[in-house]
Amino acid sequence: MTQRKRILFTGGFGKAGRHVVPYLIERGHHVVNVDLRPLACTGVDNVMADVTDPGQVFSALTSHPNFNGIELGKGVPTFDAVVHFAALLPFANTDYETFRVNTMGTYNVVETAVKLGIRKIVIASSETIYGVCLADGRVDPRSLPYEEDCDIDPMDSYGLSKVLNEKTARALQRRSGFDIYALRIGNVVEPHEYSTLFPTWFANPEMRRRNGFCYIDARDLGQIVDLCLQKDGLGFQVFNAGNDTNGMNIPTAELVRRYFPGVPVTRELGEDEALYSNRKIRDVLGFKEQHDWRKYVDA
Numbered sequence: 001m002t003q004r005k006r007i008l009f010t011g012g013f014g015k016a017g018r019h020v021v022p023y024l025i026e027r028g029h030h031v032v033n034v035d036l037r038p039l040a041c042t043g044v045d046n047v048m049a050d051v052t053d054p055g056q057v058f059s060a061l062t063s064h065p066n067f068n069g070i071e072l073g074k075g076v077p078t079f080d081a082v083v084h085f086a087a088l089l090p091f092a093n094t095d096y097e098t099f100r101v102n103t104m105g106t107y108n109v110v111e112t113a114v115k116l117g118i119r120k121i122v123i124a125s126s127e128t129i130y131g132v133c134l135a136d137g138r139v140d141p142r143s144l145p146y147e148e149d150c151d152i153d154p155m156d157s158y159g160l161s162k163v164l165n166e167k168t169a170r171a172l173q174r175r176s177g178f179d180i181y182a183l184r185i186g187n188v189v190e191p192h193e194y195s196t197l198f199p200t201w202f203a204n205p206e207m208r209r210r211n212g213f214c215y216i217d218a219r220d221l222g223q224i225v226d227l228c229l230q231k232d233g234l235g236f237q238v239f240n241a242g243n244d245t246n247g248m249n250i251p252t253a254e255l256v257r258r259y260f261p262g263v264p265v266t267r268e269l270g271e272d273e274a275l276y277s278n279r280k281i282r283d284v285l286g287f288k289e290q291h292d293w294r295k296y297v298d299a
Helices: 017-026 054-062 067-072 095-115 157-176 191-203 205-211 218-230 252-259 279-285
Strands: 006-010 030-035 045-048 081-084 120-126 179-185 236-241
Touching (some): 017 030, 017 218, 054 095, 081 218, 095 120, 095 157, 120 157, 120 218, 157 179, 179 218, 191 205, 205 252, 218 236, 218 279
Parallel strands (some): 006 081, 030 045, 081 120, 179 236
């Protein structure tokens, strides 16, 4: 049974957040979205704040988000959990600003939550952490499938910021003993994108090599976040957040042969099993995919 929580969610206006937040609300959670722009979603409270400013982060976590709270006269209610998705993306921003915002924002949010005694924190990491997606030139992974114990060695500022964010989360978990989980989120696909993205990918598979042919449906990502909120006692953990199968109409063995010749394969893989493995979220969190691409696109 879902334990309903009061959640501070950063970055709800973003591509992933705009689907994850409604999912959490549908599950009965109360969500306060902290972002530079408001999320138009029934049931969400919006607080405009810059996560790179620690004062604003503290205030967002300790202030009434709407008029209703002050009517009760019981002070500001505490949060049960923090979900931190706010970040700058690569290319649209300079390398310096991407690194600064992503690392300082994460430090401010996680450290403030820990000091306020919030015992469940989920942060957004990234597929880029494995060092292939945003590499300069054609780079092979160290091994396949991508799993959470693989080496992480990106050369780009965005992926590097995610490495540091995971280190920050791990350090603050050691300090606090709280649960802090990092989701290495794959290529997010929104519901309206299936009809255009997948046919393009099928016509040119090479363009998906950098992503390891992975994808995560934005609604399934909502399920993963909710499962993280429900699962207590794991300490610091990282999870690949991807769907069960590759986002491609080519069997897994053929993808490996054609696009990753010579890359070691560390275990037997199913016919269409994702090279960006989600085995850990299935085994540890009980994730059950709801949105396989085959429901929406003809192979």
